């Protein structure tokens with residue numbers, strides 16, 4: 028029996044495979060054939076089961092989903108005794124000298140992006156000089172856990188990031204971080220990478236933006252090297268892809284990413300993803316990818332609250348070696364609420380002015396003067412009337428109810444949120460805001476504090492505030 032199988036394998040099966048390959052090449056084109064099918068080879072054939080050797084798990088996944096049905100059909104047609112096709116990952120076969128086989132039989136480098144090729148070829152040049160060397164985008168040395176200020180709005184995301192950075196075993200996969208712009212996603216991802224590299228330099232951590240992933244993939248397509256592109260991810264222990272929303276409506280990139288993602292997860296590698304929305308809210312992303320993205324831990328960073336903004340201002344001022352008077356910090360923390368990048372930017376602007384004009388202290392007047400344009404545009408954007416209208420609409424109540432003295436939770440909470448947003452998005456004073464709600468300034472102050480507190484505790488409230496803020500800022 029075994030002997031017959033061998034004999035079969037050596038002669039007719041090889042012939043059949045040769046013919047099938049010609050047909051596949053015709054059907055799928057030379058590029059796809061060279062990338063995915065040429066590296067395959069027939070293995071043993073037993074009891075109607077044909078084993079086909081694939082050099083890597085990546086390729087196996089791809090071939091299974093794209094070509095296996097077709098291969099089976101053609102083969103069955105040629106030889107009805109072939110009942111099943113089995114793809115087996117076999118890294119060390121020596122049949123021909125296809126480049127992929129060379130890669131897969133090269134020992135996997137631990138923390139080097141460039142495998143040790145011997146043969147010179149155009150592929151080698153492409154792979155070694157470009158993609159392997161630069162697979163990971165550079166990490167910003169300033170983005171570490173030490174420099175990440177933690178507050179109520181980002182503590183969950185930060186704790187999740189630390190957990191991933193500290194544990195060798197994958198605890199949740201993928202970790203999906205999302206938030207609006209400038210709230211610390213990239214900072215946290217770099218911090219994870221630095222931490223892992225510090226703990227164990229041999230671990231291969233790759234960080235890249237979705238745009239870079241896309242760019243490299245398109246480049247690989249142009250060089251007809253999609254298989255090589257895929258191979259790059261084989262030695263990855265931790266893969267981070269930032270801003271995946273950039274993949275929306277780019278189907279082939281998503282598909283590529285989907286397979287890369289699945290193979291790595293199957294092999295127990297850690298994946299960390301960021302986006303500007305939760306996986307379910309991402310638009311233009313295939314639903315199977317969305318569901319994979321939500322399969323691990325989803326952690327969002329909420330818009331900042333006053334305390335975090337104060338914390339960040341004080342920390343950054345200290346890092347810059349300047350004294351930031353409390354009043355100025357409070358003023359900035361009250362006005363610049365959009366995101367941390369803008370907060371940092373405004374602080375830098377003030378410091379630059381102070382130094383240029385050789386002033387030895389920062390005053391409130393000066394700050395207001397320097398940030399005039401910025402503040403004016405913030406003020407121009409939103410009015411309290413607009414806020415009341417949007418909030419009432421969102422919570423399905425009337426503006427009259429919002430301004431009324433009713434204390435029912437269904438009205439009181441939206442009212443507090445409206446007051447909070449009025450404080451955050453306009454430059455109106457507390458008494459001015461109070462008048463619009465027929466209340467005094469202490470009620471407004473209480474509402475602002477209350478909502479700030481709730482944002483850290485109640486995710487759905489935080490989400491509502493977030494949605495309203497974005498709607499009002501546009």
Ligand code: ADP
Nearest residue numbers: 174175176177208209210211212213214367368
């Ligand atoms: P995102 O990727 O969410 O758009 P970034 O990570 O680029 O945001 O953050 C924008 C800027 O704000 C960066 O300079 C970053 O260092 C800073 N930043 C964000 N969150 C924090 C934080 N919690 N503590 C200190 N700096 C922060």
Ligand code: MG
Nearest residue numbers: 212213214269
């Ligand atoms: Mg970012």
